[in-house]
Amino acid sequence: xxxxxCGRCVKCGREYEAVPNLTNCACGGILDIxxxxxxxxSHFTKQTLAERNNPTMWRYRELLPVEPDTPDxxxxxxxxxxxxxxxxxxxxxxxxxxxxxxxLNPTASLKDRASAMAVAKAKEAGADVIACSxxxxxxxxxxxxxxxxxxxxxxxVPSRAPKGKVAQLMTFGATVISVQGSxxxxxxxxxxxxxxxxxxxxxxxxxxxxxxxxxxVGLEIMEQLSWQVPDYIAxxxxxxxxxxxLWKGLKDLYAIGFIDRLPRxxxxxxxxxxxxxxxxxxxxPWYPMEENTLADSIAVGVPRNADxxxxxxxxxxxxxxxxxxxxxMAAQKLLGTTCGVFGEPAGVTGAAGLKKxxxxxxxxxxxxxxxxxxxxxxxxxxxxxxxxxxxxSIPSDMDRLLEAFAQRNIHPEA
Amino acid sequence: xxxxxCGRCVKCGREYEAVPNLTNCACGGILDIxxxxxxxxSHFTKQTLAERNNPTMWRYRELLPVEPDTPDxxxxxxxxxxxxxxxxxxxxxxxxxxxxxxxLNPTASLKDRASAMAVAKAKEAGADVIACSxxxxxxxxxxxxxxxxxxxxxxxVPSRAPKGKVAQLMTFGATVISVQGSxxxxxxxxxxxxxxxxxxxxxxxxxxxxxxxxxxVGLEIMEQLSWQVPDYIAxxxxxxxxxxxLWKGLKDLYAIGFIDRLPRxxxxxxxxxxxxxxxxxxxxPWYPMEENTLADSIAVGVPRNADxxxxxxxxxxxxxxxxxxxxxMAAQKLLGTTCGVFGEPAGVTGAAGLKKxxxxxxxxxxxxxxxxxxxxxxxxxxxxxxxxxxxxSIPSDMDRLLEAFAQRNIHPEA
Numbered sequence: 001x002x003x004x005x006c007g008r009c010v011k012c013g014r015e016y017e018a019v020p021n022l023t024n025c026a027c028g029g030i031l032d033i034x035x036x037x038x039x040x041x042s043h044f045t046k047q048t049l050a051e052r053n054n055p056t057m058w059r060y061r062e063l064l065p066v067e068p069d070t071p072d073x074x075x076x077x078x079x080x081x082x083x084x085x086x087x088x089x090x091x092x093x094x095x096x097x098x099x100x101x102x103x104l105n106p107t108a109s110l111k112d113r114a115s116a117m118a119v120a121k122a123k124e125a126g127a128d129v130i131a132c133s134x135x136x137x138x139x140x141x142x143x144x145x146x147x148x149x150x151x152x153x154x155x156x157v158p159s160r161a162p163k164g165k166v167a168q169l170m171t172f173g174a175t176v177i178s179v180q181g182s183x184x185x186x187x188x189x190x191x192x193x194x195x196x197x198x199x200x201x202x203x204x205x206x207x208x209x210x211x212x213x214x215x216x217v218g219l220e221i222m223e224q225l226s227w228q229v230p231d232y233i234a235x236x237x238x239x240x241x242x243x244x245x246l247w248k249g250l251k252d253l254y255a256i257g258f259i260d261r262l263p264r265x266x267x268x269x270x271x272x273x274x275x276x277x278x279x280x281x282x283x284x285p286w287y288p289m290e291e292n293t294l295a296d297s298i299a300v301g302v303p304r305n306a307d308x309x310x311x312x313x314x315x316x317x318x319x320x321x322x323x324x325x326x327x328x329m330a331a332q333k334l335l336g337t338t339c340g341v342f343g344e345p346a347g348v349t350g351a352a353g354l355k356k357x358x359x360x361x362x363x364x365x366x367x368x369x370x371x372x373x374x375x376x377x378x379x380x381x382x383x384x385x386x387x388x389x390x391x392x393s394i395p396s397d398m399d400r401l402l403e404a405f406a407q408r409n410i411h412p413e414a
Numbered sequence: 415x416x417x418x419x420c421g422r423c424v425k426c427g428r429e430y431e432a433v434p435n436l437t438n439c440a441c442g443g444i445l446d447i448x449x450x451x452x453x454x455x456s457h458f459t460k461q462t463l464a465e466r467n468n469p470t471m472w473r474y475r476e477l478l479p480v481e482p483d484t485p486d487x488x489x490x491x492x493x494x495x496x497x498x499x500x501x502x503x504x505x506x507x508x509x510x511x512x513x514x515x516x517x518l519n520p521t522a523s524l525k526d527r528a529s530a531m532a533v534a535k536a537k538e539a540g541a542d543v544i545a546c547s548x549x550x551x552x553x554x555x556x557x558x559x560x561x562x563x564x565x566x567x568x569x570x571v572p573s574r575a576p577k578g579k580v581a582q583l584m585t586f587g588a589t590v591i592s593v594q595g596s597x598x599x600x601x602x603x604x605x606x607x608x609x610x611x612x613x614x615x616x617x618x619x620x621x622x623x624x625x626x627x628x629x630x631v632g633l634e635i636m637e638q639l640s641w642q643v644p645d646y647i648a649x650x651x652x653x654x655x656x657x658x659x660l661w662k663g664l665k666d667l668y669a670i671g672f673i674d675r676l677p678r679x680x681x682x683x684x685x686x687x688x689x690x691x692x693x694x695x696x697x698x699p700w701y702p703m704e705e706n707t708l709a710d711s712i713a714v715g716v717p718r719n720a721d722x723x724x725x726x727x728x729x730x731x732x733x734x735x736x737x738x739x740x741x742x743m744a745a746q747k748l749l750g751t752t753c754g755v756f757g758e759p760a761g762v763t764g765a766a767g768l769k770k771x772x773x774x775x776x777x778x779x780x781x782x783x784x785x786x787x788x789x790x791x792x793x794x795x796x797x798x799x800x801x802x803x804x805x806x807s808i809p810s811d812m813d814r815l816l817e818a819f820a821q822r823n824i825h826p827e828a
Contacts, residue, residue, distance in 0.1 A: 055469055055493075075754050076495035076518070079469075083488060087564060104490070104518060106754065108792060129826075148754030150501060154826065159807065164795040167802050171791065173751030175824060176805035177815065185810035192812050197826045337587030340489050340520065340562030377585065378522060378792035381578040388581050391590035393573065396599035398606050401591065410589060412543075412568065412611045 003040050004065050007031035007208050010307050018065060020125035023206050030307060031208035032248075033065050037255040046258060049223065055079040057113055057216035063252050065212050066120050074148040075106040077116040078216050082224040082370070088338040089369075092358040096368040098230070099351070100221055101341050103376030107137070107144040107168070109297075109347075110217060110242060110374040115141035117213030118202040119149045127200035128152060133190035134204075135161045135183065136297050137375055142202050143172035154199060156190040158183050162296075164379070204241050205304035214245025215252065221370055222253055229259050230368040232319070234266035236349035237276055238298035240309025242374065243267055247312035263370075265318035267309070268353025270328065273299050276309050277320035286310065294325050294383050297346035297375060319362060321353040328352045329387035332377065342377035342384075350374070417454050418479050421445035421622050424721050432479060434539035437620050444721060445622035446662075447479050451669040460672060463637065469493040471527055471630035477666050479626050480534050488562040489520040491530040492630050496638040496784070502752040503783075506772040510782040512644070513765070514635055515755050517790030521551070521558040521582070523711075523761075524631060524656060524788040529555035531627030532616040533563045541614035542566060547604035548618075549575045549597065550711050551789055556616050557586035568613060570604040572597050576710070578793070618655050619718035625659035632663025635784055636673055643673050644782040646733070648680035650763035651690055652712035654723025656788065657681055661726035677784075679732035681723070682767025684709050684742065689716075690723050691734035700724065708739050708797050711760035711789060733776065735767035742766045743801035746791065756791035756798075764788070 006015040007022050011029030016022060018033060025031055044062035052059050057078030061068075080102045089097035105112035115138065122130050130146050132138060133156035146153045153174040157166065158181065169176045179186040187203070194201050201207055221233065233250075237243050243265060253259045269277045272292030279286035286306045291299040303309065313320065323331075328345050331352035335341045343351075351371045357363050377384055392408070394400040405412055420429040421436050425443030430436060432447060439445055458476035466473050471492030475482075494516045503511035519526035529552065536544050544560050546552060547570035560567045567588040571580065572595065583590045593600040601617070608615050615621055635647065647664075651657050657679060667673045683691045686706030693700035700720045705713040717723065727734065737745075742759050745766035749755045757765075765785045771777050791798055806822070808814040819826055 074497060076497075081490035081520075083490075083562070101520075104520060106495075106515075106518060107756070108790075144750075144754040144756065146754075147751055148497070157805070163799050164792075166805055167795055167798040168756060168791070170802035170805065171747055171750035171756050171798055172754060173747070177818075178805040178807040180807060180809045189810040189812070189815065193815060193826070196812070199826075333585055333587070336558075336585035337561055340558040340560075340586060342521070342558065342582060342585050376522075376792065377582070378578075378790065381581055381795075384581040384585055385577050388584035391571070391580055391584065391592040393592040393594060395594045396603040398603070398610070401603065401607060404591075412607070412613075 001065055001067055003035055003062060005034045005036050008034050020121045021200065022208055023201060030205055030305060033208055033212050035252065041256045044256065046227065057116060057213065060216055060219045063219065065209055067124060070120050070124055073116040073119045073145055075112070075116065075145055077105055077112040077145070079220060080104050082221060083339055083341065085339050088334070091338065092355060093365055094358060094363055094369055095366045098370045099335065099339050099341055100217065100370060100372045102217060102372060102374050103343055103347055107141045108376035108379055109137035109141060110214065111137040111141040112145060113213040113216050114138065114210035115145040115202065117209050118142060118207060119145045119151060121209050122151060122200040123149065125200055129154065129199045130202050131155065131190060131194050131199040132202040133187045136165055138204060140165055140168040143169045143174040147172045154193065156186045158186045204239055211241050211245035211248060211308070214242055215249030217372060218246045218249025219253065222250070222259055227259055229261050230263050230370045232266050232363065232367060232369045233263050234268060234350040234354040234369060234371040236298050236346050236374055237267045237269050237309060238300040238346065239303045240276055240305035244305055244308035244312045247316060262316060265313055265316040266350065266353055266357065267313050267318055267320045268349045269322050270295050270298060270349065271322045271324045273301055274322045275301060276303055276306055277322055279310055280313055280320045295328055295345035295349055297344065298349060319357060321357050323349060323352040323356055327356060329383070331355060332384065333388060335373065341373055343373040344375040344377050344379045345383055347373045347375035415479055415481055417449055417476060419448045419450050422448050434535045435614065436622055437615060444619055444719060447622055447626050449477070449666065455670045458670065460641065471530065471627065474630055474633045477633065479623055481538060484534050484538055487530040487533045487559055489526070489530065489559050491519055491526040491559070493634060494518050496635060497753055497755065499753050502748070505752065506769060507779055508772060508777055508783055509780045512784045513749065513753050513755055514631065514784060514786045516631060516786060516788050517757055517761055521555045522790035522793055523551035523555060524628065525551040525555040526559060527627040527630050528552065528624035529559040529616065531623050532556060532621060533559045533565060535623050536565060536614035537563065539614055543568065543613045544616050545569065545604060545608050545613040546616040547601045550579055552618060554579055554582040557583045557588040561586045568607065570600045572600045618653055625655050625662060625722070628656055628659025629663030629666065631786060632660040633667065636664070636667055641673055643675050644677050644784045646680050646777065646781060646783045647677050648682060648764040648768040648783060648785040650712050650760050650788055651681045651683050651723060652714040652760065653717045654690055654719035658719055658722035658726045661730060676730060679727055679730040680764065680767055680771065681727050681732055681734045682763045683736050684712060684763065685736045685738045687713050687715055688736045690720055691736055693724055694727055694734045709742055709759035709763055711758065712763060733771060735771050737763060737766040737770055741770060743797070745769060746798065746801060749787065755787055757787040758789040758791050758793045759797055761787045761789035
């Protein structure tokens with residue numbers, strides 16, 4: 001890869017050749033992929049990109065850690081819509097708001113970006129099998145993207161994993177091992193099996209290429225905004241990989257001169273589980289926290305990528321905000337009614353955080369903000385049902401309909 | 415609309431001015447929108463289209479029944495991916511197969527195309543409210559597309575409607591009336607309410623613009639294939655609007671010279687509910703049939719658009735095929751494992767039908783085929799769970815993992 005210099009440990013600075021099956025540093029630190037921006041600048045312009053007819057994350061190939069001849073992965077990952085949300089902006093009292101709906105990825109979450117990258121690198125490594133442990137979107141996105149590419153997957157889930165997600169995995173043909181025990185037990189068994197059989201490793205915060213896939217959400221936001229930098233980008237934070245990836249993408253664009261400043265990040269976590277935000281608030285190192293939130297995808301008490309996430313929030317002079325489950329579910333309804341976007345609870349946590357910051361007067365009235373929805377509400381219908389209330393239930397009778405409307409103060413006049 | 419001549423009844427031929435709130439003919443027949451293809455040809459070329467940077471169904475505006483200044487609707491509807499499915503083609507013993515994944519539309523089904531058109535026409539009509547009766551995808555797509563456009567919706571569902579779909583509707587802010595009674599009772603109440611309050615009508619097979627939205631799936635398939643016409647296009651059939659819309663799109667392209675021949679349609683219905691296919695098989699008029707299938711979106715015993723559907727199948731010299739629920743669920747798994755595409759049961763019925771026809775030797779070995787997936791599997795997780803089997807369940811112990819693999823003849827070697 002002519003555009004990549006090396007993988008560098010974020011803890012000790014040790015450098016590694018960027019081979020396809022790169023994992024953590026010997027010190028245990030996570031690697032960051034280091035690029036040759038001068039080389040990239042000489043081969044990649046905004047004009048090149050504008051003329052490229054490829055509505056996927058692979059349109060940014062010059063900024064991605066793949067060989068020039070590595071094929072695009074088969075599913076259409078990325079280039080999710082960025083919607084102008086003028087009515088919601090008005091409600092929140094800010095100048096401009098855009099919603100990036102990453103729930104429209106092929107397996108319905110932002111994680112498809114990381115899994116597509118894993119599949120591309122596994123192909124480079126000549127691997128036929130990819131494995132990971134996960135309870136949710138990472139697993140289903142890996143299973144789907146690997147199936148499309150003709151690769152086998154072994155996926156380890158704790159036995160508490162929701163049946164719906166297991167059904168997705170089984171439909172994509174993954175070999176699913178449901179581990180009777182905690183997530184830590186599950187991770188441990190996956191690690192032993194990966195070591196034993198040499199499967200390609202898609203465990204988050206171990207494979208350094210995954211956040212390079214995730215960063216494409218940041219590249220897209222900027223291209224879709226015609227390189228006009230917003231003041232803030234709000235996103236939910238669990239293990240920290242996604243916000244770190246987003247920040248990496250923005251910094252890449254700054255480094256090659258596509259944008260002339262950087263936005264501030266808004267890190268939104270659940271009130272019931274916010275170890276990363278707590279570290280920012282207190283200025284202390286992060287330490288584990290209980291996992292008390294219905295937003296399962298960000299219920300991460302021991303974030304595996306806290307280092308990169310904390311660096312991203314600090315470097316961007318970011319804001320942190322914690323929201324209750326009630327605020328999360330209210331944001332789900334708010335995005336649904338004002339934007340026609342249905343996000344899963346973790347998916348709308350960024351928007352919930354933004355709303356709270358606006359109410360607290362922490363976002364200036366002239367601010368331009370992007371809020372990322374990271375997963376589709378169809379992934380977790382059970383919680384939506386609990387939150388959204390009951391329909392009007394009546395027999396087929398106009399008098400009863402009139403009565404029901406009157407009781408509820410509904411005005412049916414067109 | 416300079417490109418539209420009129421709405422013409424498919425039964426009696428009577429013509430109507432193409433006003434935005436057009437409904438059925440006085441004789442009860444469904445209207446077809448008639449275009450001025452000479453005018454369109456003079457304003458619309460393949461080159462125009464190739465240069466158009468608009469990855470939505472509105473890229474085909476010259477072929478759509480909207481005013482030039484009617485805005486695109488806000489959600490990103492259409493331009494769903496068309497995947498090459500070489501491994502599956504080989505398995506089926508045909509030369510080439512593509513899968514069109516319309517489950518990646520904003521509310522996760524092809525119905526978004528019709529609902530976006532309804533929203534555009536409602537805006538032209540100056541309406542603030544749209545209404546429909548439906549149990550499923552039509553309802554959720556209308557609720558989502560209308561919410562994004564700032565329109566109110568009143569949606570009538572029978573009380574048996576699945577809770578998940580109701581949750582989607584409520585999240586999008588629709589006023590949902592759950593009618594204690596049959597679908598006919600529900601439809602009747604919606605009709606009375608629409609008449610009383612003058613809401614814009616999005617009931618299928620009444621509003622003639624809806625299938626003009628649906629036809630964009632056919633336009634896209636052909637553009638994505640660089641205008642190289644496949645031999646067959648397979649699609650599931652319920653009330654008949656979708657296959658009729660698909661055919662309309664293909665005929666439009668033929669009329670303006672973008673394609674030089676037409677493919678044959680494959681109409682796939684459920685063994686337990688196939689009134690349209692039965693009419694083709696027997697050569698008799700269609701008559702109602704029981705609704706015995708788990709593929710809820712095509713469990714339509716009284717198809718509301720049988721006329722247009724039958725014409726489409728006959729004109730295309732089409733094939734009909736009925737599949738059992740077991741064959742439908744097997745096709746869901748087959749698409750998941752070979753293509754990474756997760757379709758709802760009705761969504762994969764076209765693929766199930768294609769497989770059956772291949773096995774019966776009714777599709778030539780050199781055939782090039784497109785199969786349309788009309789809705790996302792996340793819409794109906796319950797049936798997927800029933801069909802996809804159980805994962806391996808063990809404690810976190812390598813010996814137990816080895817044992818489990820051996821018992822199931824799984825070879826973990828990378």
